[in-house]
Amino acid sequence: MPPDASTQPDRPTVFVSYSHRDEGWKDRLVQQLRVLEPEGVLEVWEDRRLAPGSDWFPEIEQAMRRAVAAVLLISADFLTSRFILGQEVPRLLERRKAEGLLVIPLIVRPCPWQRVSWLSPIQSRPQDGVPLSGGTDHQVEEVLSALAQEIQDLLAAAPRTAFSSSLPHLDIGRLPTSGPLFVGRETELARLDAAWEDPSVHVLTFVAFGGVGKSSLVGRWLDRMAADGWRGARRVLDWSFYSQGTEERVTSADRFLDSALRFFGDPDPKAGAPRDRGLRLAELVREEKTLLVLDGVEPLQHPPGPLGGRLKDPGLAAFLKSLAGSNPGLCVVTTRERIADLENFPKTAPQVDLETLSPEAGAELLRRLGVKGKDSELRTTSAELGNHALALTLFGNYLGRACGGDVR
DSSP: OOOOGGGOTTOOEEEEEOOGGGHHHHHHHHHHHTTSGGGTSOEEEOGGGSOTTSOHHHHHHHHHHHEEEEEEEESHHHHTOHHIIIIIHHHHHHHHHHHOOEEEEEEOSOOOGGGOTTTTTSOOBSTTOOOGGGSOHHHHHHHHHHHHHHHHHHHHHSOGGGGSOSSOEEEOOOSOOOOSOOOSOHHHHHHHHHHHHOTTOOEEEEEOOTTSSHHHHHHHHHHHHHHTGGGGOSEEEEEESBOTTSSOBOSOSHHHHHHHHHHTTOSOTTOSOHHHHHHHHHHHHTTSOEEEEEEOOGGGBOOSSTTTTOBSOHHHHHHHHHHHHOOSSEEEEEESSOOGGGTTOTTTSOEEEOOOOOHHHHHHHHHHTTOBSOHHHHHHHHHHTTTOHHHHHHHHHHHHHHSTTBOO
16 A cells, blocks of 8 residues: 555655746646655645645745755746746755755746756756647646656655755754854855855864954854855754863863764764774764864864874864865864864865954954044054954953043
8 A cells, every 4th residue: 555645754845836827737747746645755845735824935935945856837927927036946046056956947838948047057858948838738748747757766866864854953052152242254254155165175174372263253154054044054063172261171072972973863872982983973974964063172182292283082083084084064173273183184174274353353343342442543452452352352341341441
């Protein structure tokens, strides 16, 4: 007996985007796709599923986020629809680029679709480019039936993880809480954005003394990623190895490895030597596009000397070196010392020296803290404090309380 389609979990959703003037073509396509629904292999979503009076736009957005395939019914009405071109197409193309969403244009009526810049590079159906409206009923049914079977075959070949909810699994909240003031790091934020999109960058490390703003930088970037729906990440995990201002200093990565292995579904997180666990965790991370943030690893590094910068913990060392070799996502690391274990991976695991703020950014930070004075005075004050973010914050707060904010 075929599986009950209504009870199948995580079935891949096929989203149908069309102009209502092409509703007849949409109905014929949906009829073919729904032949496969009782088999539990897919679920069809089109906007006639919206309940009367429902808040329709959020439901359409959710359907686009859940979809693992989208069929676009191409006609002149489709290509001139402000809603389709302004809302549906950009979201679907973004997911196609970031996550590999299967997007299939289906030419239903004649139109100059070959001259549309975003559409022409995508393989359309029918493959001969002849619109469905030019065929007989039998020919149309043959094309739509073949398309339904093609989609089923493509979905069967895709990783099972592609059928899960588009919302990633999250295990976050361990990074130090940064204040509301954040200035002067647009270049570094752009570098993080570029690293996330660049498949050749596997690990990105920021190196700086304490108080320069490493944790605030990655924390602010995580906020931006969250606001953008995590940009295709399937899992997100953060971890802090050192809490600045407290006495707690870790001496091994055991707690991190235990927690991370459990988060990624390892059946026995404590099994094996540290190095084996680190390698096992790297293999699990590589199964999906994952965002990792490891903040403050310096307690696990050797101090300056013959072994300066090397990781003391063999599990963490094996994990990072393995990710540097191969990682479909990104691991962001912050530390006070360059990680010697990653020096042999300059292209896939670059280490960036995080500079102090510019005098201009330092002056802006002071002004936001309520410090009063001429721009030149604020810039001079920032320079005298080494343009150091934490020193400026402490100094600005002090001036506000003791001197009414007067920089003089």
